[in-house]
Amino acid sequence: MKTQALVSSALAAALSLGFVAQAQAQDKAKEKCFGIAKAGQNDCANLSGSHACAGLNKVDNGVDEWKYVAKGSCKSAGGTTLEEAKAKMKK
Structure with a gap:
């Protein structure tokens, strides 16, 4: 019985590593x-x-708020980069 539990645990650990790698690639x-x-x-701190x-953001489209989007699609969604957002905040 202990062997079966050990094998099950090892298999679960190996499978979870695959899911972590997939999430990192995404x-x-x-x-x-x-x-x-x-x-x-929003996806995290502003x-x-x-x-x-x-x-936790309270307004739509706040200059300092962000979301993750597919790489290369930010501009077409009407968004800005980190540097552009910082520059807008200084104004």
Whole structure:
């Protein structure tokens, strides 16, 4: 019985490594896009530091709020890069 549990645990660990690698590959195919997140739909902390978690933005399309989008699609969605967002915030 102990052998079966050990084998099951080892198999589960090996399978989970495959899922982690797949998730990392998907993350590399994404980029942060600023200024397109609807209220409550941001992916993480904003640039201004008024909140530190996903889903906490209060306005649509805030310059300092961001979402992950497919790499290369930010401009067509009407968004900006990190550098552009920082420059807009300074104005």
